[in-house]
Structures are given as C-alpha cells and as structure tokens.
Amino acid sequence: MIGKVNEFLANVKAELKKVTWPTKKDTYASTTVVIVLVLLCAVFLGGVDIVLSRLIRLILG
Template sequence: MAKKTNEVRRSNFFKECVGELRKVTWPTGDDVWASVKVVIVLTVITSIILGAFDSGFTALYSLLMK
C-alpha cells in the first residue's frame, strides 16, 4: 500500500512540475543576449579593476621589500 502511495506522489509531483513550467514566462532570445552582453562587460570591467589592484599591490610590495 505504501509503495502505491509513493508512486502516486511521484507521478503527481512530475505532473505538477510540468504544469508549473508551462506557466513560466520565458525570456526572448533578445532578452537573453542582452543579459549575456551585460555579464560579459561587467566581467571584463571587474577583471581590469582586479588586475590594476594586483599590479598596484605587487609594486607596493616590491618597494617595501627592497
């Protein structure tokens, strides 16, 4: 009896998941590409800033260790 109940719960779970996924408003291709561009630009900017800090701290460390 418990095995049957678990199977019913599992099938209901997957049916409900599919039902919920049909309600989702998926982004358009243009929205996705706009988000990708923002992520790439921010990643480049962040890497430049971190590279500048790294160079600065390396130079400062070299000066202090002379």
C-alpha cells in the first residue's frame, strides 16, 4: 500500500514538472479580465431585472 502511495506521489511530482505555470503578468491580466466580465454581466443582469420588474408592475397595475 505504501509503495503505491509513493509511486503515485512520484508520478504527481513528475507531472507537475511538465506544467507550464503562468507568469505573474499573465495571472494579473487574466484576473482583471474575469473581474471586468463579472461586473459587466452583473450590471447587464441587474438592468434586465429592473426593466422586467417595472414592466410586470405596469402590466399588473
């Protein structure tokens, strides 16, 4: 059992050496894009919610 665990951990270590990790600049740029897109989606969905709420209130009186 311990031999299999050691083999697994050795394989994990070998695979992690093959990974191309993003640079700090890449990570910052990707994070910025995600935050901006989330904010844009939130504003859009909030606007749609407000418009539909007012439309339903207008229809229902």
